[in-house]
Amino acid sequence: MQQQPPQSNNSSIATPDMASYWMPFTANRQFKENPRLLTQAEGMYYTDDRGQAVLDATAGLWCCNAGHGRKKISEAVSKQINQMDYAPSFQLGHPLAFELANKLTQLSPDGLDKVFFTNSGSESVDTALKMALCYHRANGQPSRTRFIGRELGYHGVGFGGISVGGIGNNRKTFSGQLLQGVDHLPHTLDIANNAFSKGLPKNGIEKAEVLEQLITLHGAENIAAVIVEPMSGSAGVILPPDGYLKRLREITQKHGILLIFDEVITGFGRLGAAFASEFWQVTPDIITTAKAINNGAIPMGAVFVSNTIHATCMQGPESMIEFFHGYTYSGHPVAAASALATLAIYQEEQLFERAKNLSQYFEDAVHSLKGLPNIIDIRNIGLVAGIQFAPSDKGAGKRGYEIFDHCFRNGTLVRATGDILALSPPLIVEKSQIDDMVNSLSDAILAVG
Numbered sequence: 001m002q003q004q005p006p007q008s009n010n011s012s013i014a015t016p017d018m019a020s021y022w023m024p025f026t027a028n029r030q031f032k033e034n035p036r037l038l039t040q041a042e043g044m045y046y047t048d049d050r051g052q053a054v055l056d057a058t059a060g061l062w063c064c065n066a067g068h069g070r071k072k073i074s075e076a077v078s079k080q081i082n083q084m085d086y087a088p089s090f091q092l093g094h095p096l097a098f099e100l101a102n103k104l105t106q107l108s109p110d111g112l113d114k115v116f117f118t119n120s121g122s123e124s125v126d127t128a129l130k131m132a133l134c135y136h137r138a139n140g141q142p143s144r145t146r147f148i149g150r151e152l153g154y155h156g157v158g159f160g161g162i163s164v165g166g167i168g169n170n171r172k173t174f175s176g177q178l179l180q181g182v183d184h185l186p187h188t189l190d191i192a193n194n195a196f197s198k199g200l201p202k203n204g205i206e207k208a209e210v211l212e213q214l215i216t217l218h219g220a221e222n223i224a225a226v227i228v229e230p231m232s233g234s235a236g237v238i239l240p241p242d243g244y245l246k247r248l249r250e251i252t253q254k255h256g257i258l259l260i261f262d263e264v265i266t267g268f269g270r271l272g273a274a275f276a277s278e279f280w281q282v283t284p285d286i287i288t289t290a291k292a293i294n295n296g297a298i299p300m301g302a303v304f305v306s307n308t309i310h311a312t313c314m315q316g317p318e319s320m321i322e323f324f325h326g327y328t329y330s331g332h333p334v335a336a337a338s339a340l341a342t343l344a345i346y347q348e349e350q351l352f353e354r355a356k357n358l359s360q361y362f363e364d365a366v367h368s369l370k371g372l373p374n375i376i377d378i379r380n381i382g383l384v385a386g387i388q389f390a391p392s393d394k395g396a397g398k399r400g401y402e403i404f405d406h407c408f409r410n411g412t413l414v415r416a417t418g419d420i421l422a423l424s425p426p427l428i429v430e431k432s433q434i435d436d437m438v439n440s441l442s443d444a445i446l447a448v449g
């Protein structure tokens with residue numbers, strides 16, 4: 001699997017006219033002044049518009065766990081689009097969506113054997129929230145409508161997702177129209193007590209007890225679901241303290257509240273197991289996924305639901321639609337084909353196992369950065385790491401951005417969230433490439449200061 005960087009081809013492409021495209025989650029004007037354009041991808045490397053190889057330390061945007069340019073996936077896509085490009089998803093089906101749902105449930109925790117298809121993480125989250133409401137209503141408890149999210153949680157950008165999400169910048173502009181009846185647990189980032197923890201932080205399990213306080217405040221009979229990322233990725237790799245997720249499960253179970261794990265990032269091997277639920281041995285009622293489900297090849301997401309929720313929602317007259325929800329592209333045939341090919345690669349190459357086996361090396365490598373200027377914390381689990389910097393005098397987020405940009409210009413793609421840099425390489429990464437990532441980061445940190 002060793003993969004050399006592609007030869008620099010010195011064939012820079014002309015910069016496109018950038019006037020019309022309003023880019024997502026991007027400082028558009030800054031970007032267009034000095035763009036970063038990717039033009040090709042193979043294995044562990046992108047190629048940029050200058051023809052330079054860029055080592056992918058982020059699996060794209062937490063998507064490409066099998067690495068780039070996988071022929072098995074592109075051939076499956078090509079075959080399917082030729083055979084049948086699209087099939088309506090309401091009141092009609094096609095075999096691949098059923099086959100994929102069955103395959104997926106071989107990976108999901110026992111008892112979560114039902115799958116609803118979406119096209120993104122945001123849609124998976126909104127679907128899960130609606131399912132929770134659907135379940136309680138069908139179960140004769142329609143007063144259970146409140147949701148509990150967590151500070152710093154990221155659950156995509158739908159109105160449901162930003163309401164339960166806890167990232168201030170994603171909510172403020174829209175604050176007048178967020179969902180009613182949502183509370184937030186405290187986040188679990190505690191640098192004062194847990195800095196430079198390897199794996200799970202020891203301190204902070206008591207933060208789960210705030211859930212009991214919220215239940216006392218509102219009454220369990222009014223609460224539908226708690227939603228958390230088992231490990232927060234987008235807010236900067238924030239880990240659950242030891243025992244915290246188990247405690248959330250105990251409390252929700254005791255009070256008949258559903259527990260939703262948003263595994264859009266942790267799903268499909270990131271931690272060295274199919275799901276974080278498996279990794280931490282805590283089974284929620286619903287799991288949301290997207291991204292690595294099909295290696296990011298075509299937009300796709302899936303929501304895994306417990307058999308109990310499903311059975312409860314399947315009551316009523318058989319001719320009646322049970323869940324008034326779905327997408328034109330739910331279970332899209334081409335996306336389904338790409339997902340089936342992706343799952344086959346994960347299995348054939350034992351990539352989740354590979355991630356697990358590499359995680360110690362990865363941990364040692366990222367923690368070797370400790371002591372470089374301005375690093376105030378390093379966090380890691382599986383093949384994910386977050387490196388947090390003190391903000392520079394120029395303002396919050398500036399140091400993180402400059403290190404990210406320096407890395408990119410010198411051939412390594414890392415991800416910046418404010419002053420936190422995240423690493424989440426494809427699971428095919430080699431040890432030498434982990435070394436390259438860490439060296440590149442070290443050079444950038446020293447250069448930026």
Ligand SMILES: Cc1ncc(COP(=O)(O)O)c(C=O)c1O
Pocket residue numbers: 119120121122123125154155156157229233234262263264265290291
């Ligand atoms: C945990 C989590 N949930 C939801 C989303 C939203 O996914 P999407 O951008 O596909 O809508 C993300 C995206 O990073 C995520 O990390």
